[in-house]
Amino acid sequence: MxxxxxxxxxxxxxxxxxxxxxxxxxxxxxxxxxxxxxxxxxxxxxxxxxxxxxxxxxxxxxxxxxxxxxxxxxxxxxxxxxxxxxxxxxxLCAGGSLQAPYEAGPMRLSQVRKAGTEVLLGLGALHARGMIHRDIKPGNILIDENGVARLGDFGLVTDELLHGYAVGAGYSDHLAFEFWEHGVTSAKSDIWALGMTLYRLLHGEAWYAESRPPRMVIADGGFRDTLKWLPHIPQRWRRAIRAMLHDDTDHRCQNVAQVQAAFAGLPVEPDWQCEVDGQQVRWRRQQGGRIIQVEWNRNSARRHDWRAWSEPVGTGRPRTLGGSNGQVGSQVAIRELEAFLRP
Known part of the structure; x- marks a missing residue:
């Protein structure tokens, strides 16, 4: 250079x-x-x-x-x-960054696993050279002309500069617990930021914005226990991301290799396309010659309903697959949706 x-x-x-x-x-x-x-x-x-x-x-x-x-x-x-x-x-990466897909809504499990796997390869190379990225987020994951994810905009922020710029730049949502506690970052802070990035990509901007900004609660500790998950996200994905967001760096994933090992076995089926539109969440996927659709209406804490049905790709009749049978509480609806969406 x-x-x-x-x-x-x-x-x-x-x-x-x-x-x-x-x-x-x-x-x-x-x-x-x-x-x-x-x-x-x-x-x-x-x-x-x-x-x-x-x-x-x-x-x-x-x-x-x-x-x-x-x-x-x-x-x-x-x-x-x-x-x-x-x-x-x-x-110049022709595919742009993952900021636009994140803003558009939740990405598919298969898309997030592919991008995450490729980002981990790049991050591992940086860490092996003693470098820290310090700014992992959707906007700094670029897609090249071959559809490959690349980490960009790294290595340009010292801990001293972070203190002065993080809040104003919007990066503070990805600052790890140890930064708020001790004012320092490390390779394990990159793992935290990647965990936050994966969570955001899986849920999209609209869902992410429903919770208090992480920068407002991370310093209190136990942030990973406050995460609100979309019902279709499998437990193995949740455990992997929670392991990346442990407050105690001794109990967090220790290095990129550990994250890669966890990532390799993460399931991507069923690979739902999800859309969050105000108080309504919709899922869609094709199975054989039919399109399965799910609709969840979140009217209030005690007034939720959902229904699932399938429609033929060509000719044929719709089929009812399940639902809440009327209004139910939020926790009941979430449990029922989890059971349906993650068989």
């Missing part, structure tokens, strides 16, 4: 990272690329900016050692001519 200002043609804004904006660009050597631009903030003194800039540039030197098929490569970096910004030139 070279340290210079390249002849870049900056194009459209395509995203925002923790510290700066990302633009599509054309590089004289690598062609179509992504460029992250980190600029001095309006309220930041020159002295503070110089210190932050030096830290960014110092840590960025480690990026050259992070070459891996599941890590977004950084081609070069440098300062702008006026010294007011830093530019990171990276591979």
């Amino acid at each position: 070279n340290n210079h200002v390249a002849n870049l043609q900056i194009g459209d804004h395509i995203g925002s990272g923790q510290f700066g904006d990302v633009h599509a660009a054309v590089d004289q050597v690598h062609g179509n690329v992504a460029v992250k631009i980190i600029s001095q903030k309006e309220d930041q003194t020159d002295a503070d900016w110089d210190a932050a800039k030096a830290e960014f540039l110092r840590e960025a030197q480690y990026l050259a050692a992070a070459e891996h098929p599941n890590v977004v490569p950084v081609y070069h970096l440098g300062e702008s001519p006026d010294g007011k910004s830093i530019r990171y030139c990276m591979k």
Whole structure:
């Protein structure tokens, strides 16, 4: 990786990272690329900016050692001519990030397991080189032109910088218990952040937003016991994610290899397509020549109902498969749905 200002043609804004904006660009050597631009903030003194800039540039030197098929490569970096910004030139991943799928709704089990498995390979490579990602979240998982997940936007945040930027950047939901307790991060903090990311991908933004923001409760301890699960998420997935979110780092998954071992056996069938729309949750999947559908109405704590039916792909009649037989309480509805959705 070279340290210079390249002849870049900056194009459209395509995203925002923790510290700066990302633009599509054309590089004289690598062609179509992504460029992250980190600029001095309006309220930041020159002295503070110089210190932050030096830290960014110092840590960025480690990026050259992070070459891996599941890590977004950084081609070069440098300062702008006026010294007011830093530019990171990276591979442009044609599939974008997982932020948009997360915002659209819950991802399928098969999709999350594939992306999670690939991210773990990249994260393992970083940890093996003594690096910490520090910012694992849906927006920092990029999909390349071959549909492969790659970790991006890593290694640029020290513990000191986290204190100053985490809350404002929205990253604080993924900060592990030990950060709130002791102000430090480690490789095990990355495992926590990946657990949070997997939970979010499985549930989607609308469901995630129904609970109190994790940053408001993680410091109290026992956060993993507060997670609210969609009924179709299998117990093995829940146990694996809860193991990644243990407050005590001695009892959390100790390394990427442990997470990989747990991930390898996670079930993906039945692989429901789920949609959360206000107080209604719907599931859909094809089985043979029929489409199975489930609808859950969450009217209030004591007024839930659900029904399940199948429809033929071609001609034929719908078939009733189950339901709540009227209004039931939330816990009853959840137990019945779990029994139906996870046979």
